[in-house]
Amino acid sequence: RRVKSGSHGDLMSNWARLFAGGLGGACQVLLTMPLDVVKTNIQVYPSTFHGPIDCVSAILEEKGFGGLYLGLWPFLLQISGKAAVRFALFRKCREVTSFLGLASLGSTARNFVAGLMAGAFEGALWTTPTERLKVLRQTHPEAQGLSTTEIVKAQGVKGMLVGIAPTVIRQAFSIGFRIICYAPIKTAMVGLVQGSGIEHGMLPQLLAGSIAAGVSVAISHPVDVIKSLAQSDRHSDDKGIIGIATEIYRESGVNGYYTGLATRVFRVFCGQAITYAVYVWVVRALDSPGSLKPSRPRVTGTLVA
DSSP states (O other), rough: OOOTTTHHHHHHHHHHHHHHHHHHHHHHHHHHHHHHHHHHHHSTTTTSSHHHHHHHHHEEEEEEOOGGTTHHHHHHHHHHHHHHHHHHHHHHHHHHHHHHHHHGOOOOHHHHHHHHHHHHHHIIIIIHHHHHHHHHHHHHHHTTTTTHHHHHHHGGGGGTTTTHHHHHHHHHHHHHHHHHHHHHHHHHHHTTTTSSSTTTTHHHHHHHHHHHHHHHHHHHHHHHHHHHHHHHSSSSSGHHHHHHHHHHHHHHOOOGGGTTTHHHHHHHHHHHHHHHHHHHHHHHHHHHHTTTOOOSSSSTSOOOO
């Protein structure tokens, strides 16, 4: 029997998906956090490390294994809550595109615009403050006990919004491109396994979501480098995006905009797969207690992480 929209059953289903997304995000963080720590340190101190392996060795030598999980709590909060924020915003932003009369652009264009809008709001309201605290803890050993309250007392609320411009741009383009890349990549993946019996299963969705995520972060990576430098306080945020970008080019050339790219792409690729796998498993378990038979989750694999 179909559950009516707005009924108790539908509400419980939404809560199940919210919980599944949060748990999937938490698992992603616990398994991929070291990659994020390495990526951020390479970006902020490019002349200090000779690649990811050297960075890992230096962190382990100086701070021990715990050094690979610096900034864990703000990152855990950010990723676990990001899925819920993203889904809610994307649905509303897609409604806004209809209100603005963009229906004639077609579904792909509307999804891209809605993704840009959702990413911008997510970046400003959720990602910027958590990312600011995470980056400070990752790149400044003396800031491990630093709290939001201390930052606000010292710098005001604007202290938590350092790097908001590059963060908003990064999130907007990451989500926008991730959404429009997902469908064609999934179609290609299904074509590759056609006739094998798994083309309608979870694997093509999982791989398509991970590849789309990897492509989207590669596109937005130069802005991510600028964001890391601004939020670490190594470069003054007052210089703005252009000022920091100019300094990066002066110090490292074009390659400076792609510092830490391989580490970030690998982390996001793996993180997307982990989050989506946990999400689908939990939703199936909660929707049908005692049964984990395959069912189609009501969400694409690209918005989960």
